[in-house]
Amino acid sequence: MPANQKYLTTSKWERLAKITAGLFGGYAISASIHVLIALWLPCHKLVLITSVYSLFLVWMLFFVLAFLFKKSWKTLVIYLVIIAVNCLVIYYGKLYYPVV
Amino acid sequence: MMSKRNYNVFFHTHTVSGIVISVALYIIFFAGAFALIKDEITVWEKGINYTRNVSGNSIDYDVLVEKIKTEKYDLYGRDIRIVIDEVSPEIFISLSASQDSLAPESSKKYEYFNINKNTYEISGYYAFYSFGELLYRLHFFNQVPIVGVYIAGFVAFFFLFAIVTGVIIHWKKMISNFYVFRPKAKLKTIWTDAHTVLGVIGLPFQFIYALTSCFFCLSFLVLLPANYLYDNDQQQLMEDLRPMTMSYPIETKSNQEFSLNQFRDKTLAKWEHFSMKQVYIRNYGATNMKYQADGIVEDEFIGNGRIIYDVPTGKVEIVKNPYEANYLEGVELTIRRLHFADYGGLALKIIYFMLALITCFVIITGVLIWLEARNKKNVPEAQKRFNQKVGHIYLAICLSMYPIIAFTFIITKLLPRNLDASRQSILYIVFFGLWLVASILLTLRKDNYFTNKISLQAGSIFAFCIPLVNGIISGNWIWNTIILHQYEILFIDIFWICLGLLTTYISLKLEKKQPKIVIKEKIIKTSKINLKNQITMNIKISMLWLFIAVGFIVHHIYGLFGVYYIESVMMEGATGEVPIDHHIYRILFEGIALLFALLTLQVSKKWFMMISFIWAILLGLFNIYHCVTAVIYESSNISEILILIWMLFVSILLVNDLWGCNKKIKTQTR
Numbered sequence: 001m002p003a004n005q006k007y008l009t010t011s012k013w014e015r016l017a018k019i020t021a022g023l024f025g026g027y028a029i030s031a032s033i034h035v036l037i038a039l040w041l042p043c044h045k046l047v048l049i050t051s052v053y054s055l056f057l058v059w060m061l062f063f064v065l066a067f068l069f070k071k072s073w074k075t076l077v078i079y080l081v082i083i084a085v086n087c088l089v090i091y092y093g094k095l096y097y098p099v100v
Numbered sequence: 101m102m103s104k105r106n107y108n109v110f111f112h113t114h115t116v117s118g119i120v121i122s123v124a125l126y127i128i129f130f131a132g133a134f135a136l137i138k139d140e141i142t143v144w145e146k147g148i149n150y151t152r153n154v155s156g157n158s159i160d161y162d163v164l165v166e167k168i169k170t171e172k173y174d175l176y177g178r179d180i181r182i183v184i185d186e187v188s189p190e191i192f193i194s195l196s197a198s199q200d201s202l203a204p205e206s207s208k209k210y211e212y213f214n215i216n217k218n219t220y221e222i223s224g225y226y227a228f229y230s231f232g233e234l235l236y237r238l239h240f241f242n243q244v245p246i247v248g249v250y251i252a253g254f255v256a257f258f259f260l261f262a263i264v265t266g267v268i269i270h271w272k273k274m275i276s277n278f279y280v281f282r283p284k285a286k287l288k289t290i291w292t293d294a295h296t297v298l299g300v301i302g303l304p305f306q307f308i309y310a311l312t313s314c315f316f317c318l319s320f321l322v323l324l325p326a327n328y329l330y331d332n333d334q335q336q337l338m339e340d341l342r343p344m345t346m347s348y349p350i351e352t353k354s355n356q357e358f359s360l361n362q363f364r365d366k367t368l369a370k371w372e373h374f375s376m377k378q379v380y381i382r383n384y385g386a387t388n389m390k391y392q393a394d395g396i397v398e399d400e401f402i403g404n405g406r407i408i409y410d411v412p413t414g415k416v417e418i419v420k421n422p423y424e425a426n427y428l429e430g431v432e433l434t435i436r437r438l439h440f441a442d443y444g445g446l447a448l449k450i451i452y453f454m455l456a457l458i459t460c461f462v463i464i465t466g467v468l469i470w471l472e473a474r475n476k477k478n479v480p481e482a483q484k485r486f487n488q489k490v491g492h493i494y495l496a497i498c499l500s501m502y503p504i505i506a507f508t509f510i511i512t513k514l515l516p517r518n519l520d521a522s523r524q525s526i527l528y529i530v531f532f533g534l535w536l537v538a539s540i541l542l543t544l545r546k547d548n549y550f551t552n553k554i555s556l557q558a559g560s561i562f563a564f565c566i567p568l569v570n571g572i573i574s575g576n577w578i579w580n581t582i583i584l585h586q587y588e589i590l591f592i593d594i595f596w597i598c599l600g601l602l603t604t605y606i607s608l609k610l611e612k613k614q615p616k617i618v619i620k621e622k623i624i625k626t627s628k629i630n631l632k633n634q635i636t637m638n639i640k641i642s643m644l645w646l647f648i649a650v651g652f653i654v655h656h657i658y659g660l661f662g663v664y665y666i667e668s669v670m671m672e673g674a675t676g677e678v679p680i681d682h683h684i685y686r687i688l689f690e691g692i693a694l695l696f697a698l699l700t701l702q703v704s705k706k707w708f709m710m711i712s713f714i715w716a717i718l719l720g721l722f723n724i725y726h727c728v729t730a731v732i733y734e735s736s737n738i739s740e741i742l743i744l745i746w747m748l749f750v751s752i753l754l755v756n757d758l759w760g761c762n763k764k765i766k767t768q769t770r
Binding site: 003004007008027031032034035038039044045046048049050051052053055056057059060063064067068099100 | 104106260311315328427
């Protein structure tokens with residue numbers, strides 16, 4: 001019954017990298033996605049109030065996804081790219097449609 | 101189609117996240133189940149002089165405000181928050197700091213307290229520390245300072261993770277497995293079937309709790325991006341997202357006479373089924389004073405309404421109709437209602453309670469599957485031993501919670517009301533102390549079947565005692581409470597009888613199906629008891645106990661040294677008589693240490709060593725606490741800190757030696 005070892009990551013560093021990516025990267029992605037949607041859609045209040053639950057769901061989704069990559073560096077790189085792109089979109093969003 | 105690899109990865113993440121949070125999650129759900137009925141528990145505990153409450157809609161706000169003004173605090177410029185509860189007779193009041201820049205220092209502090217809605221008597225929030233409150237706070241680890249609630253939050257987040265991965269791995273066979281139950285099969289199969297079936301039944305419930313708890317405990321993670329969007333303008337953010345918390349900058353002082361009750365009556369005339377839950381009186385005594393009533397209509401699920409009046413002019417400023425749901429305000433209310441189960445009366449709370457117990461069972465079976473699955477030939481011996489030990493500890497902590505809670509319920513009734521001031525510390529010592537002792541004893545017993553059986557049996561006995569104790573102490577026998585319509589008290593009694601019956605039934609049905617222990621017990625050569633060794637060990641332990649007693653004495657003497665530097669040694673509020681609890685402290689600390697020092701020389705029985713061991717652990721924990729508080733609060737008192745550190749060191753040695761002794765006795769008796 002325990003999961004078959006041959007499919008699992010054995011290296012401690014690999015595992016640590018994936019957990020880090022899922023926990024911190026996952027949160028960063030989730031938070032930035034919500035911010036950018038709030039900026040680019042006209043109804044930022046509704047997006048923010050939705051984020052009280054959707055933030056955790058999206059975060060959890062990226063946490064799960066982090067484990068599906070075979071190589072941990074791929075997870076890290078992909079997550080960093082997503083965060084960077086989001087940050088760029090947020091930057092322009094804040095420039096053109098600031099909330100306050 | 102899921103690949104084999106993905107399936108195994110999901111499986112492993114489900115196992116690991118589940119096992120890591122299991123104990124914490126069990127505690128949260130078990131304590132949380134009781135937290136659902138915490139107000140009923142408080143009423144039950146107070147018991148005597150219980151009269152029916154006036155309705156929350158007929159609170160006299162003029163009397164209430166007058167009472168606070170004359171007895172407690174100056175109100176000008178403050179926001180008064182009034183939280184009304186239907187069950188509890190106490191209204192929670194909090195006062196914000198005065199917005200008036202010229203206000204006296206005493207008005208610039210946040211204050212909170214209770215007011216009885218029947219008598220308008222003011223009492224401190226902690227004047228009566230209820231066991232319901234303790235369990236409620238335990239369910240988000242509030243007893244752990246600062247980080248407790250975040251730990252609970254991350255447990256909730258990983259719970260969400262475990263639920264989702266669990267659903268993914270069971271997805272294909274969800275329906276077919278639901279009907280599979282093989283009670284005659286081997287242990288692991290039974291656990292697996294139960295885990296899957298009950299997990300699926302409780303799924304919506306568990307998902308709701310995982311998600312809503314994330315919000316409650318980790319709301320700062322939601323606020324972080326929101327604050328960024330608003331450039332840290334929190335005032336604006338709160339006004340946009342939580343309109344009920346909107347505050348107004350203060351204008352000038354007003355001398356106009358006013359009555360607040362007219363606004364209550366106007367509000368109630370507007371909506372017939374409205375029941376007020378929170379009332380705010382903002383900018384008290386100013387020209388822009390506001391009366392805000394927040395409440396719900398029970399005939400709607402998201403029926404929250406709000407009305408804000410300007411007090412001097414009597415004009416309505418803002419209305420939120422409870423019959424018109426709106427998403428922005430509905431989200432938080434929905435989360436709250438789903439989490440606190442306050443939308444269907446006591447019947448719903450009972451269903452929630454049972455679902456919480458089912459969840460506890462799912463957690464326990466999860467741990468048992470984990471254990472059984474690792475009890476195989478190809479697993480290394482050392483690993484197996486470690487797993488077994490973890491299993492023993494987990495089950496001991498989780499299962500002993502039930503009898504200890506039941507026992508503390510009895511204690512709450514036995515505590516006389518004149519001990520109300522120290523009620524919180526007594527309840528803490530009784531509940532957490534006994535829980536620790538029970539967990540240690542059951543862990544050392546190393547028998548999961550025994551842990552389960554004794555917990556259920558002891559719990560059932562205590563459960564049946566609870567209504568009896570209630571009747572004897574408060575006279576609230578079940579027939580009396582029925583006649584007097586004291587349904588809250590009646591509910592708790594009936595609740596415990598039912599729970600007792602349930603656990604008795606389960607404990608009678610328990611069959612010993614011990615897993616075959618694959619671990620080869622090390623063959624221990626029972627050598628001749630080395631008498632000499634034993635004696636030196638006993639002398640050593642006895643000396644350590646003596647050191648502890650001496651340490652306490654030195655500590656007391658240091659306390660007296662203040663005399664040399666003019667300081668008065670008389671305590672505040674001393675009456676010339678030694679209070680009884682000070683005698684108890686002396687006996688508990690020096691007395692028992694000296695007793696153990698003597699007895700260790702004379703007795704070397706197994707039970708005695710066990711008792712000394714437990715007492716040494718408790719004393720060690722106390723010494724840690726004592727040392728830490730001394731470092732924080734009297735860091736200049738070097739000599740005292742040194743003696744405390746020394747005592748801590750002695751405590752550690754003592755625990756270590758007694759542990760060795762207990763182990764030795766065990767191997768000898770085998």
